[in-house]
Amino acid sequence: MTAEPALDVPTPTSSEPSTATRETLEDYTLRFAPRSYRKWSTGVVAVSALGGIAYLADFAIGANIGISYGTTNALWGIAIFAVVIFATGLPLAYYAARYNVDLDLITRGSGFGYYGSVVTNVIFASFTFIFFALEGSIMAQGLKLGLHIPLALGYAVSTMVIFPLVIYGMRVLSTLQVWTTPLWLLLMVLPFVYLVVSHPDSVSSFFDYQGEDGKGATDVGSMLLAAGVCLSLIAQIAEQIDYLRFMPPKTPENSRRWWTAMLLAGPGWVIFGAIKQVIGLFLAVYIIASVTDGASVANEPVHQFLEIYRGFLPGWLAMTLAVVLVVISQVKINVTNAYSGSLAWTNSYTRLTRHYPGRLVFLGLNLVIALVLMEANMFDFLNTILGFYANCGMAWIVVVASDIVFNKYLLKLSPKQPEFRRGMLYAVNPVGFISMAVAAGVSILVFFGGLGSGIKPYSPLVAIVLALVLPPLLAIATKGKYYLRRTGDGIDLPMYDEYGNPSGEVLTCHVCRQDYERPDMVACETHDAEVCSLCLSTDKVADHVLPANT
Numbered sequence: 393m394t395a396e397p398a399l400d401v402p403t404p405t406s407s408e409p410s411t412a413t414r415e416t417l418e419d420y421t422l423r424f425a426p427r428s429y430r431k432w433s434t435g436v437v438a439v440s441a442l443g444g445i446a447y448l449a450d451f452a453i454g455a456n457i458g459i460s461y462g463t464t465n466a467l468w469g470i471a472i473f474a475v476v477i478f479a480t481g482l483p484l485a486y487y488a489a490r491y492n493v494d495l496d497l498i499t500r501g502s503g504f505g506y507y508g509s510v511v512t513n514v515i516f517a518s519f520t521f522i523f524f525a526l527e528g529s530i531m532a533q534g535l536k537l538g539l540h541i542p543l544a545l546g547y548a549v550s551t552m553v554i555f556p557l558v559i560y561g562m563r564v565l566s567t568l569q570v571w572t573t574p575l576w577l578l579l580m581v582l583p584f585v586y587l588v589v590s591h592p593d594s595v596s597s598f599f600d601y602q603g604e605d606g607k608g609a610t611d612v613g614s615m616l617l618a619a620g621v622c623l624s625l626i627a628q629i630a631e632q633i634d635y636l637r638f639m640p641p642k643t644p645e646n647s648r649r650w651w652t653a654m655l656l657a658g659p660g661w662v663i664f665g666a667i668k669q670v671i672g673l674f675l676a677v678y679i680i681a682s683v684t685d686g687a688s689v690a691n692e693p694v695h696q697f698l699e700i701y702r703g704f705l706p707g708w709l710a711m712t713l714a715v716v717l718v719v720i721s722q723v724k725i726n727v728t729n730a731y732s733g734s735l736a737w738t739n740s741y742t743r744l745t746r747h748y749p750g751r752l753v754f755l756g757l758n759l760v761i762a763l764v765l766m767e768a769n770m771f772d773f774l775n776t777i778l779g780f781y782a783n784c785g786m787a788w789i790v791v792v793a794s795d796i797v798f799n800k801y802l803l804k805l806s807p808k809q810p811e812f813r814r815g816m817l818y819a820v821n822p823v824g825f826i827s828m829a830v831a832a833g834v835s836i837l838v839f840f841g842g843l844g845s846g847i848k849p850y851s852p853l854v855a856i857v858l859a860l861v862l863p864p865l866l867a868i869a870t871k872g873k874y875y876l877r878r879t880g881d882g883i884d885l886p887m888y889d890e891y892g893n894p895s896g897e898v899l900t901c902h903v904c905r906q907d908y909e910r911p912d913m914v915a916c917e918t919h920d921a922e923v924c925s926l927c928l929s930t931d932k933v934a935d936h937v938l939p940a941n942t
Contacts, residue, residue: 503824
């Protein structure tokens with residue numbers, strides 16, 4: 393590395409670094425989240441993260457799989473979904489909370505490489521606009537029912553109202569989630585309690601329900617098909633992580649609170665998700681049995697709650713509460729969908745083009761795609777969309793979880809601490825990239841019957857098994873040589889403190905002239921100085937990037 397006098401350090405000649413710096417410092421998008429910014433308690437972070445799962449899509453998913461496969465198969469499918477989500481989400485959530493990085497930064501160093509993880513960003517961005525469209529559709533249904541707004545206009549309203557709420561990032565989102573959660577819980581729980589207490593026979597009817605065709609007998613294939621639809625939510629852990637990365641440092645004093653918050657707000661989200669799916673199916677079965685023409689609206693959450701509210705409230709109040717519940721729920725989740733999606737698109741574009749266009753550009757793109765899906769009436773083919781997406785989402789999440797558990801902790805072929813900085817990683821690591829491509833490709837082929845109708849219901853299982861087994865096999869075959877391009881980052885300061893938390897030591901980036909904490913910095917190749925991770929990403933000529941030394 394050649395050194396130059398400090399006075400010769402160049403001043404940025406374009407506005408791009410300052411623009412990128414200003415926007416990413418709002419809440420450290422695309423970066424390691426420093427401890428100087430992480431002022432929230434473990435409880436506030438957990439409540440904010442769980443506020444993002446207030447969505448009503450779970451009610452629609454539970455109703456849809458129950459109507460298709462019967463209660464018993466749906467319940468087993470939900471149970472399979474919950475176990476898989478918790479098991480795969482735990483190592484990811486721990487990593488995010490412990491090292492304060494989002495899932496894309498984790499993915500880079502967990503078998504995919506600096507550019508290889510771009511494809512997983514696209515998968516995650518797809519998750520955010522698919523579920524934004526699903527949630528927006530539910531909100532539009534509520535606006536039509538309560539305010540007589542045409543669906544097409546309701547789709548536009550439910551999209552546009554989100555944009556201003558997402559502009560200011562985590563500061564506004566955390567406040568919104570904390571203040572709206574108590575009301576949301578009350579409105580959601582009331583109908584279920586009312587039915588169980590006043591109509592105890594609804595419980596036996598629920599368990600006896602055989603699906604719309606009356607053929608919902610216990611069947612492994614139907615269970616797995618139901619689980620496959622539910623598992624489309626597997627990428628939700630990435631949105632939980634967008635909050636968990638702001639967890640405070642773990643110390644002996646806060647260890648119990650830290651673990652509780654991480655478990656509940658990380659993989660624990662699936663407990664609440666599974667409960668909502670069961671309640672959604674429960675309400676749907678009651679409506680089918682008790683309401684004239686109930687089958688036509690039983691899978692629409694706004695009608696589910698409206699019909700139950702009418703049983704113990706005046707009509708006008710029932711309608712008001714149903715619409716309020718739908719609006720609060722959809723706003724709570726869609727601010728998270730829009731926020732996380734904009735980060736995913738921006739991250740991918742910045743790495744591929746080395747140009748930072750601004751997060752708001754991709755916020756707009758994500759919302760436009762979601763609006764197109766809504767206008768295309770995605771509710772009509774919901775199971776197919778979610779079943780297909782589940783194969784891609786599972787391939788990605790399970791591969792990363794497998795790499796952390798097996799390759800990092802058991803085989804020790806992957807570096808234990810996450811690495812995400814340009815120059816430290818190879819462009820593509822075949823361990824994760826090939827594992828995900830094979831797992832997703834084969835499971836999608838199975839999903840569409842390409843390997844025979846008999847195995848078709850087992851596509852989720854195919855995705856999980858391949859994504860679990862291939863990373864350690866490929867890591868052993870490659871001897872772990874494609875994880876790190878360099879073994880050191882050129883900075884003679886410890887990366888972690890005495891408790892294993894990322895260091896709070898501050899260094900100045902000589903490109904953007906901003907101060908960042910140690911984990912975000914790398915030594916510069918052409919100057920005796922340090923450069924931050926984002927300036928490395930936008931370095932078009934790579935003159936700041938350290939050479940390989942492995």
